[in-house]
Amino acid sequence: MITDNVQEFADGENANFESVFVLSDFDSAAYSYLYKRENRVVGPPVVLYCATKGEPLQFSCRPLYCTTMLNLSLCFTGFRNKEEMKNLVNLVHHMGGTIRKDFSTKVTHLIAYSTRGEKYRLAVCMGTPILTPSWIHKAWERRDDVLFHAGDEAFRTEFKVPPFQDCVLSFLGFSEEEKSNMEERTLKHGGRHLEVGDERCTHMVVEENSVKELPFSSSNNIFIVKQEWFWGSIQMDARAGESIYLYEKPNDSPAMKKAVSLLSLTTPNSNRKRRRLRDTLAQLTKETEISPFPPPRKRPSAEHSIGSLLDISNTINYVETYSSKPSKSSTPAHSKQSARWQVSKELYQTESNYVDILSTVLQLFKLPLEKEGQVGGPILAQEEMKTIFGSIPDIYDVHTRIKSDLEDLLRDWTENRSVGNVFLKYSKELVRAYPPFVNFFEMSKETIVRCEKSKPRFHAFLKINQAKPECGRQTLVELLIRPVQRLPSVALLLSDIKKHTSDDNPDKITLEKAIESLKEVMTHINEDKRKTEGQKQIFDVVYEVDGCPANLLSSHRSLVYRVETIALGDQPCDRGENVTLFLFNDCLEIARKRHKVINTFKSPLGQTRPPPPLKHITLMPLSQIRRVLDLQDTDDCVNAFALVVRPPTEQENLLFSFQLAAEETVKNTWLRTLCRHVANTICRADAEDLIQCTDPDSLQVSTKDMDSTLSKASRAIKKTSKKVTRAFSFTKTPKRVIQRAFMANSTPDEKSQMLSSENRLGSSSTLAVSSATSWFVSHALTQSCCWT
Secondary structure: OEOOOOHHHHOOOOOOOOOEEEOOOOOOHHHHHHHHOOOEEEOHHHHHHHHHHOOOOOOOOOOEOOOOOOOOEEEEEOOOOHHHHHHHHHHHHHOOOEEOOOOOOOOOEEEEOOOOOHHHHHHHHHOOOEEOOHHHHHHHHOOOOOOOOOOOHHHHHHHEOOOOOOOEEEEEOOOHHHHHHHHHHHHHOOOEEOOOOOOOOOEEEEOOOOOOOOOOOOOOOOEEEEHHHHHHHHHHOOOOOOHHHEOOOHHHOHHHHHHHHHHOOOOOOOHHHHHHHHHHHHHHHOOOOOOOOOOOOOOHHHHHHHHHHHOOOOOOOOOHHHOOOOOOOOOOOOOOOOHHHHHHHHHHHHHHHHHHHHHHHHHHHHHHHHOOOOOOOOOOOHHHHHHHHOOHHHHHHHHHHHHHHHHHHHHOOOOOOOOHHHHHHOHHHHHHHHHHHHHOHHHHHHHHHHHHHHOHHHHHHHHHHHOOHHHOOOOHHHHHOHHHHHHHHHHHHHHHHHHOOOOOOOHHHHHHHHHHHHHHHHHHHHHHHHHHHHHHHHHHHHHHEEOOOHHHOOOOOOEEEEEEEEEOOOOOOOOOOEEEEEEEOOEEEEEEEOOOOOOOEEOOOOOEEOOOOEEEEEEEEHHHEEEEEEEOOOOOOOOEEEEEEOOOOOOOOEEEEEEEOOOOOOHHHHHHHHHHHHHHHOOOOOHHHHEEEEOHHHHOOOOOOOOOHHHHHHHHHHHHHHHHHHHOOOOOOOOHHHHHHHHHOOOHHHHHHHHHHHHHOOHHHHHHHHHHHHHHHHHHHOOOEEEO
């Protein structure tokens, strides 16, 4: 029942039933009166929610206005104002949520005022969303939306606590460009920045490779951290713990301390201590021999020439830690080595470095990006991962085996050992592995650049890993270009080995075959690249034509010709329409220019693309074209042609007539190209017989008055009539939410009457029912009513 005086019901007690009070205002005097007497109070959204779900009324020991936070468990941290926190707790309870004092796995959301404290650290480690108090206030503003839930990711994303909230950063040792970039990102992620030395700074981010001495003594009030902390916080989208990123002076590292202690020995004559000293110096310089065999014995003056020979441009000497395979035990070298051996060793050295580069790409970039359970969610989408890395694992696998074979060959070297056989052995695998990556390298590079600009977490991920010594200060794009350069480099080295191989050596012929096999791989890559460019053109057509069928995408299909035309008949679209014909090797896509472009298209990857300028009409197999008509030029018909088409759904032939719109298109060339592909599709050798020269008057085709005012007005009238027809269509149904609300608040008799009336009444009656329903719901929600 409905009442304006809750007191007459609030004090009454009845053992047979419970009174539930429905209030639309939880700040009213009626609410306070009922709350003090511990009466059960709910809001109208709860009633509508339960009616929509067909469930009994939600039970709550506290007043429950809505179900906006149903099944959510919140924990608070960093609050100092108790009154504010008390208000937030009440709002959470009114929306059906629960509060937990201590953080645990049962907490679904952490409400934080700062990025400090144990609760914040635990939430970051467990991947629990960390949100600002504004999330609760905004959810309460939408309390009357029955279908809204505060836990929806799209809603809560804008209320995430930024990683640098409450942080004031300064930057030391960076270039002006890099410093400006980092300061900009600091502001973007909720922090502030000041100059180095300002007492208000909470963090000083140091470029550890360039800073050898701090400009002032460190203070307990400021964190002095490496740049990895900065980029790591952005990558996680949460403030990283400072303890593992603290900056240490170079002479404070454990290795240096150990070295100093060893260098301070007072007994230099001891052989044991000298050995320890030598080992320590080797550790400090990190001397590691990459080759499994010693270099050939040369006079001291020749050492520099050997170094220059092995110093291949853009080649990184990696530590064995990142090598794909442990080196085997070496054997003593021959006292005198040939030029053939020297170049073969150079081939092995470059192959070893190349394998290490591929290993770095996989270990530092690909595997971490693929790792499940990343803090803050996946950094890149699966499609972006495939585009960037492609067949790198396959290339790495085959070159790891090539490196191993070269290593075995050089260990047991004789002049008759075959270097060419190593590459002949893997030629088929190289053909399979390289084309998919090399052909799409430009797309891979573009994807990296685009994602780095649009995804701050990916930019931070690259900054962290590209700064590591394994990358040799090279970017991911610079590392990924190596497979593109590798095969030509190998072919040159094999040619050099062949030059130093005697004519009676069996490896001479084998090297020639190996070089030819590599050239075949590179030729295959070029051919596949042309095919790939054709595939990319098909993708461009799909993006350009709205409603383009998905089956247009096919591995055997390629774009042959594109022609701009004007329709001259009523098929396949209205006369005067601008029509684009896309000729593929087996089909013809016909699309018209869109009359009006509205909105923009957003792809699954997040970038915004311009709206498609064309509208799909039909995708026609070339086998349906029975004849190509070359219409003779007359006073009334210029530069026109027609197609006689017989679709399987039609009993008679159809005539599609067009006028070429672009002056650069040669009609004869276009028609011959079209006929050749039609003949190929239907397996006919006589392509020329498909063309027939015809008088346009016999087909009633004319290009006259196409640009006249009367013709344009006629086309405009047709378009307007279609729009008017759509505008006055009364087939739209009322909103489901209103229907459910009306059904939920109606008696069984009213429900049956409504259903029967909907079956009888027309569109105008439906609109009247919708209006009545809307008035009924709004009227019911503004009343204070009592259920007994």
